[in-house]
Amino acid sequence: MTGSLITKKKIAKVFKKLVTDIGFEKVTIAKIMQESHMRRQTFYDYFQDKYELVDWIFQQEAIEKIEDNLTYEGWQVIVENLFAYFEENQIFYRKILLFDGQNSFQEYYTRHLKVLINQVLVVKYEPEDGIKESDRLFLENFYASAFVSLTTKWIVEGCKTESRCFAEQMKLAFLMGFKEKQ
Structure with missing residues (x-):
């Protein structure tokens, strides 16, 4: 599994947990990346x-x-x-x-x-x-x-x-x- 796929899956896992916990509209990129322990820019390297x-x-x-x-x-x-x-x-x-x-x-x-x-x-x-x-x-x-x-x-x-x-x-x-x- 490539590093980029691992990173995408980690972001997705955190996102799914946040959506489940607080709802889609309250999830921000900042929250996703803070919870993922990654830089915010990393999100934009993979997703718009x-x-x-x-x-x-x-x-x-x-x-x-x-x-x-x-x-x-x-x-x-x-x-x-x-x-x-x-x-x-x-x-x-x-x-x-x-x-x-x-x-x-x-x-x-x-x-x-x-x-x-x-x-x-x-x-x-x-x-x-x-x-x-x-x-x-x-x-x-x-x-x-x-x-x-x-x-x-x-x-x-x-x-x-x-x-x-x-x-x-x-x-x-x-x-x-x-x-x-x-």
């Missing part, structure tokens, strides 16, 4: 601001579960792993999701989910089915938006349904939507 840090954390921890596993795991396993991750990190993500500011986490999450949904569409609709590009894009947007909306609600309400059960419900919704071909 705390929004970019949130994106990096999500990319490193959650998106890895989606995009890096697409080639060797089925989409159902990826969905299960993603919800287990969110359940483990629910306090952090609840605080992030409750913050109404720039760089919406939901938009970022939606963008990455479209990759997973595209894989589901490829599996469900063979080339001979003749699904139009515009219909495929609509389905990607529709399912990504629904997925993000329900995930956000689940996290904000405290993950009352166990992640495994919630993943099963989400997979069922996908499968029901693709049950009948037109």
Whole structure:
């Protein structure tokens, strides 16, 4: 592991703890770096601001579960792993999701989910089915938006349904939507 990755992970770990303890809006770069025992400038060597840090954390921890596993795991396993991750990190993500500011986490999450949904569409609709590009894009947007909306609600309400059960419900919704071909 390179020194820069170690530094980024240390900053991210402190940031997650601070967000969990005091909330996203109260976390400052100065607090992060003071808690990390590093110079403030070190933060800016790696991240533009705390929004970019949130994106990096999500990319490193959650998106890895989606995009890096697409080639060797089925989409159902990826969905299960993603919800287990969110359940483990629910306090952090609840605080992030409750913050109404720039760089919406939901938009970022939606963008990455479209990759997973595209894989589901490829599996469900063979080339001979003749699904139009515009219909495929609509389905990607529709399912990504629904997925993000329900995930956000689940996290904000405290993950009352166990992640495994919630993943099963989400997979069922996908499968029901693709049950009948037109």
